Amino acid sequence: MSTPGDRGVVWLGSPSFPDAAREALKDTQLRANLARATSTIRDKRLAVASELDDWEELRTSAAAIKRRTARHLDHYLVQLEESVTAAGGTVHWASDAAEANRIVTDLVRATGEREVVKIKSMATQEIGLNEHLADAGITAYETDLAELIVQLGDDRPSHILVPAIHKNRTEIRDLFAAEMGHWGEPAPDGLGDEPAELAEAARRHLRQKFLTAKVAVSGANFAVADSGTVVVVESEGNGRMCLTLPQTLITVMGIEKVVPTWSDLEVFLQLLPRSSTGERMNPYTSTWTGTTDGDGPSAFHLVLLDNGRTDTLADTVGRQALACIRCSACLNVCPVFERTGGHAYGSVYPGPIGAVLTPQLVGVENAASLPFASTLCGACYDACPVKIDIPEVLAHLRAEVVEAERADRRAPTPEALAMKAAATVLDSPALLGAAQKAASLGGRALARRGRIGRLPGPLRGWSDTRDTPVPPAESFRTWWRKNRSQNEGER
């Protein structure tokens, strides 16, 4: 098995989150695009989620189904393998990104084809499949509109559901006009920037590809252990095209996507569309079980991908992140994501879920700034349809980062020294009283209009981005001692 750093997921050479975020915040166009898109989707999600009186019960059931699955993952994967095989499919197991890429490349080569059409899939993005296929002389055409925008722009995805959320309609129009011709059918002359017109241009651009493709690659939203049924949830019909027209279908799914039974889907098919696109139901959901004579692909391959998921599973606090159904509701409600966008996270999984998933998939030492890319406000937990306690996992991973840093260094960090000093002071009532008195005097000397701006010396790093309130003239403990002794007699 490769080292965690080789698992794809994070983009090599990406700056750490604070540096990337600082750059992103300067991009006013990006911030305007994100604010507009996330506020639209937040309102829609809230409207359709509040239509269901039992939203909380659905979330509770979804979390419990995922918990049951995780605790018996080996059992359900073996069962899935049996049912898919019995239905005419072939199951492959991949330890890591490199192995999954090798399996898919060999399967495509065996067909003799040099082109594949692709349905949007986080798993194949995570393993860098397109790049790997390109090295093998195979061209992968992304067919989801947002993925197409990212591919044409030689860009990186910045959102789980809408990878091109950072681009507005005018930027997309310009990109289509400039780039579509290099990949196939060019954009029509005089293309406008109305979304309907842009969607029409994508339809024309991809039409012949769909009708002639022999091999398709997809991900999976769910795979049902007891029936062997695989599920793809989509909107545009590009998924249906890829799942139906080619002769060979290769599906790459993370091992955590398995669900026990067909009827468990009744929970997820209610939660997912409402949480992701804010719809009661997405336009198209396709399910298939192995192969069917006379309809759809005659060969179906299912690649089960580990790539760090078993490491995540081993962490009893962090494993809940494997319940994620990739709806992206947590991104849309996150005040940090709304301002920095997805690229700053440097990972195919951005936003709150990315901040807990990425460090676990690649090892905290390879994504040490991500657990801190959050205010711990908890909006993500409230929005999560499978009740992943993201703030809990963030705090847990922060502790791991601090532990790892301590183990790494001989000299303690300034933070560790400060915490140690605080522990000494908080342990002793006398020391605390003295410190509070000193803080009150010192604070008032530094304050301007009730706030303390830039602090001196090593504290500057902290005060660069925040003001400190002036300590009160009298601490609560002093006040309590005074007032309590005065009032004692009146009781």
Add this chain to the structure above:
Amino acid sequence: MSSRDAVLGRIRAALADVPPDETPDDVPVPRAYLRSHTAPGEDLVTLFVERVTDYRATVHRTDKAGLTGAIAAALASRGVDHLALPSGFPVELLPPGPWTWHREPLDVSDVDALHGTLTLAAAGIAVTGTVVLDTGPGQGRRSLTLIPDYHLCVVYAEQIAADVPDALARLDPTRPLTFVSGPSATSDIELNRVEGVHGPRTLDVIVVDPTHPEKP
């Protein structure tokens, strides 16, 4: 060691905290959610019509006697002439008129040349405004309802399930299923929903409801 054994081995090692005698059924899954989000006694057909319409599909409601006329009216209003007709579609329902019906075998380019497809459905879902196709009689292969730009779908009132749980219980997962909620759409540009991408850009649904008299 095979990758299969390696992955399964790592899973078992990762789950060291799970007691060896615990079975999947020992992990409680509460199911306190509702089987349906319809009000008691609510008319499923009315709700289905409302919800399908909400996603920019056009719905016609008729009784059995009015079905052929409703098919003719829908096709005429859309100006579609060449239509795929899946095997098993009841021919007695076809309206006389200018329409040419294309039957299997059809290859991809044949289907691509057609204006639309007329099908039955396997089920409907009232709360979500969904029709479900299972490639059964009168529905055809999945590509027949995908490649042409127009889909006219006939759903019988008794096929309409109240909500998702009831619908899934009626369906056979071993068949290829397609859940269709409105025409193809995308939210990929500024997260605004736009109808009409790769699937049929126009979806018409006819609901056959015995309690609904034919419209004059």
